[in-house]
Ligand code: SF4
């Protein structure tokens with residue numbers, strides 16, 4: 001039976017470390033041999049302070065690093081940030097300070113190797129460090145995601161696609177959320193982390209996963225070996241049906257979700273966690289889909305008062321659907337694939353996914369499910 005561990009926690013380092021060591025020690029079958037190479041994969045999306053609750057908290061990374069050293073392993077901390085340099089993330093995110101007493105390698109993924117992740121994607125390039133490590137410790141942040149509802153254990157490993165290959169995959173899976181969820185599930189399965197530890201002490205609700213989201217204290221750490229099961233258990237914690245989560249549905253279709261879970265610890269259901277509104281990406285008869293997409297679908301929009309015209313969004317957009325137009329940015333909603341990468345990376349929280357008025361009216365009339 002698959003075990004999912006829930007523990008109450010705060011960012012007080014001494015108690016946090018104790019709790020993390022206890023979780024890691026109690027996961028059946030998890031061990032780090034002496035001299036084992038251990039990849040620690042936090043969520044390092046963009047430069048952000050710990051209080052923004054966008055990145056895995058630096059003290060969690062610190063406690064896990066300390067655990068690996070105590071077991072005699074050789075840790076490497078790595079991710080592939082969507083924007084900003086890793087040096088900036090390390091400084092602003094508090095990692096330099098938290099890890100100052102350790103001699104630990106901390107770098108962005110730089111080289112990829114091809115791996116066959118199965119149909120329909122075939123061979124894709126993923127970070128060599130993640131694929132070749134003896135042990136992978138997956139350290140996601142519990143947060144909302146305007147495109148995929150939540151980003152938890154499974155989605156965190158999308159960061160193992162190196163650099164600009166990430167937006168290319170968004171583009172290749174197009175506007176098909178189910179296909180993108182399946183891609184995430186198959187990437188997770190290929191990396192096959194030994195353990196996942198989710199930072200839900202300060203989570204992010206609303207229009208996550210970037211600066212448009214709102215920090216929310218949940219005070220929980222969730223640990224386990226199987227992130228498919230953990231993500232399902234976290235949905236229950238958040239008072240939602242796991243079937244709302246696209247990655248859960250993709251994993252279920254592939255037979256990767258356990259039939260029964262053993263929950264270790266108390267789960268206090270949070271009934272008022274604010275999820276992003278997800279409108280469907282495709283619907284209606286094919287011949288009018290283009291018009292419907294343009295006028296009815298939720299889409300990214302900029303708050304001109306917050307936008308600093310920094311250019312991060314139009315440089316990153318995989319569909320090249322954002323342009324600078326005098327003193328504001330413009331979206332080409334025909335070309336936009338609704339991947340919401342722009343929202344994710346905007347350093348000023350100036351973008352959010354908004355529903356069109358007709359789309360909102362139709363959803364309220366339950367025409368759009
Ligand atoms: S929306 Fe955000 S990322 Fe895009 S130009 Fe404005 S501030 Fe920069």
Ligand code: SF4
Nearest residue numbers: 317336337339340342
């Ligand atoms: S405009 Fe934003 S949501 Fe649309 S394709 Fe570009 S990055 Fe993705």
